[in-house]
Amino acid sequence: MKIKAILITQPKPETDKNPYFDLARKHNVVVEFKPFIHLEGITAKEFRKQKINPIDYNALIFTSRSAVDQYFKLCDELRVKMSPDAKYYCMTESIALYLQKYILFRKRKVFFGDGTFQGLTEIIEKHRDGEKFLIPCSDIHKADISDFLRKKKYEFAEGIIFKTVPVELIEQEIRKYDLIVFFTPSGVTALKQNFPDFQQKALRLGAFGPLTTQAVLNAGLQLNIQAPAPAAPSMTMALDNYLSGNIH
Structure with missing residues (x-):
């Protein structure tokens, strides 16, 4: 399944000068931002x-x-x-x-x-x-x-x-995306707290950092994109590689 929409579980950048927006233009995908937690x-x-x-x-x-x-x-x-x-x-x-x-x-x-x-x-x-x-x-x-x-x-x-408190999520809204990217273990926890019986199905997941990666795996979910890595020190580079490779 082709990636058309990506959700970044972080606050939206204040300016358009951001690598995520460059990524969206390059690959013609929708990139949106929504934190799964708040302080x-x-x-x-x-x-x-x-x-x-x-x-x-x-x-x-x-x-x-x-x-x-x-x-x-x-x-x-x-x-x-x-x-x-x-x-x-x-x-x-x-x-x-x-x-x-x-x-x-x-x-x-x-x-x-x-x-x-x-x-x-x-x-x-x-x-x-x-x-x-x-x-x-x-x-x-x-x-x-x-x-x-x-x-x-x-x-x-x-x-x-x-x-750290999880925000209230609506599964129908989550299902609009083909890929969700996590940056903290608490973001993964928020997903599971909102939807204890969450089924990943065709949804792909990315994780930044070893602790977040482990949190995704501990939640019984499949991880598709991991950063940092030798070929991708940043998440935007990892996403670029993933989208460029057309990996399913």
């Missing part, structure tokens, strides 16, 4: 169960503006006021500037990277001065920042401020 802010009561007191940490690491909003919302609910001497390490400049919504922006207290993990670690190493770090994050997240801090033997804690 929901936890309550102050739920946060307290972690036994983390924000004032015990004098450095925070932010990777998104939504994390900034949720963190300071929790601080208000917990009646916690951050010290004016606290430092903030941000993934991007836009996140750093967004902090002005909640704090007095001080150049020697707010630092930002270039949007990459390496850029973030570089500013942490450059400006760190014995701080105790807190990483506001979701219950399901990459461990790269924590692994870096642990390797450097920096004192830190992960503060869960979001929980």
Whole structure:
């Protein structure tokens, strides 16, 4: 069966300058975007169960503006006021500037990277001065920042401020697509939670990353496209190879 429509289980890119749109034009296929999960802010009561007191940490690491909003919302609910001497390490400049919504922006207290993990670690190493770090994050997240801090033997804690919740899916909508691409194990879990007796039938599936790949297989589903791979380090390249090869 020829692939005519592909569903990417991620948010739609903000601009048309995206390799998925190039892929759609090249192969004359429909590419649409719909996350199978979303992040929901936890309550102050739920946060307290972690036994983390924000004032015990004098450095925070932010990777998104939504994390900034949720963190300071929790601080208000917990009646916690951050010290004016606290430092903030941000993934991007836009996140750093967004902090002005909640704090007095001080150049020697707010630092930002270039949007990459390496850029973030570089500013942490450059400006760190014995701080105790807190990483506001979701219950399901990459461990790269924590692994870096642990390797450097920096004192830190992960503060869960979001929980991952599956979105409500309609099977009739899912069946419009010939191929669905997953990027996280939680996306696969969301599919199975919505449809416990889901039958794959002719639907083809793609997975990015070893954990997502394993989640697809553990769910008893057949995997058709896997990335990264030697010939396809990105999912768009893997899709391009698959569509170009006309593999059924």
